[in-house]
Amino acid sequence: MAATKTICCVETSALPTAWTQESGAFPVNIHATLNVTHVHWIDRALVEDDPAYKQLIPYVLIRNSAGQFLCYPRHGTELRLHGLYSCGIGGHIDEIDRRETLIETVTAGMLRELAEELSNFEQSAIQFEYRGIINDADSAVGQVHLGLVYVAQCAAGYIPAPDDELAGAEWLNIEQARPLRKESWSDLAFRLL
Numbered sequence: 001m002a003a004t005k006t007i008c009c010v011e012t013s014a015l016p017t018a019w020t021q022e023s024g025a026f027p028v029n030i031h032a033t034l035n036v037t038h039v040h041w042i043d044r045a046l047v048e049d050d051p052a053y054k055q056l057i058p059y060v061l062i063r064n065s066a067g068q069f070l071c072y073p074r075h076g077t078e079l080r081l082h083g084l085y086s087c088g089i090g091g092h093i094d095e096i097d098r099r100e101t102l103i104e105t106v107t108a109g110m111l112r113e114l115a116e117e118l119s120n121f122e123q124s125a126i127q128f129e130y131r132g133i134i135n136d137a138d139s140a141v142g143q144v145h146l147g148l149v150y151v152a153q154c155a156a157g158y159i160p161a162p163d164d165e166l167a168g169a170e171w172l173n174i175e176q177a178r179p180l181r182k183e184s185w186s187d188l189a190f191r192l193l
Helices: 102-117 184-190
Strands: 006-011 024-026 040-043 053-063 069-073 126-135 145-154 170-172
Touching (some): 006 102, 024 184, 053 102, 102 145, 126 184, 145 184
Parallel strands (some): 053 145
Antiparallel strands (some): 006 040, 006 053, 069 170, 126 145
């Protein structure tokens, strides 16, 4: 029997309808975003197609000291996004990331995901800024996920090295990245810059 993967979710009905009814980018304070009274830890297979729950996904735009963003073609585990570019690194918050508060839990999930995707990840060389949330009500992927957008500003001289899942990654400024055929979250996240 395959092992279950328990992930962090919230009931869609517990979130403000302005965040969940339409696609958009919402520049809300992190405390307002994560002021969720009840978090659920559910087997990912049970919620992957269930819009009654939103899986919380830290989504990080990595910006180097030249103002360019790390963009890459999707070819990882999310088959519904293959063939599209991404300008953010995101991933589920797993049970192993669980901490005392939701903010600490989200941070732990974000840092774990970055360490998995960047072979030379150095937390001390990056300054993180929370920007808000993104919701894509128009796609099957977006209907079950809620993006928590962060910008990771790299210190001068530090260039994160993408791991295998980000093969083909390149550093692009916003003008170069805009015309790419991207996952919707990248375009939505750019609205929060």
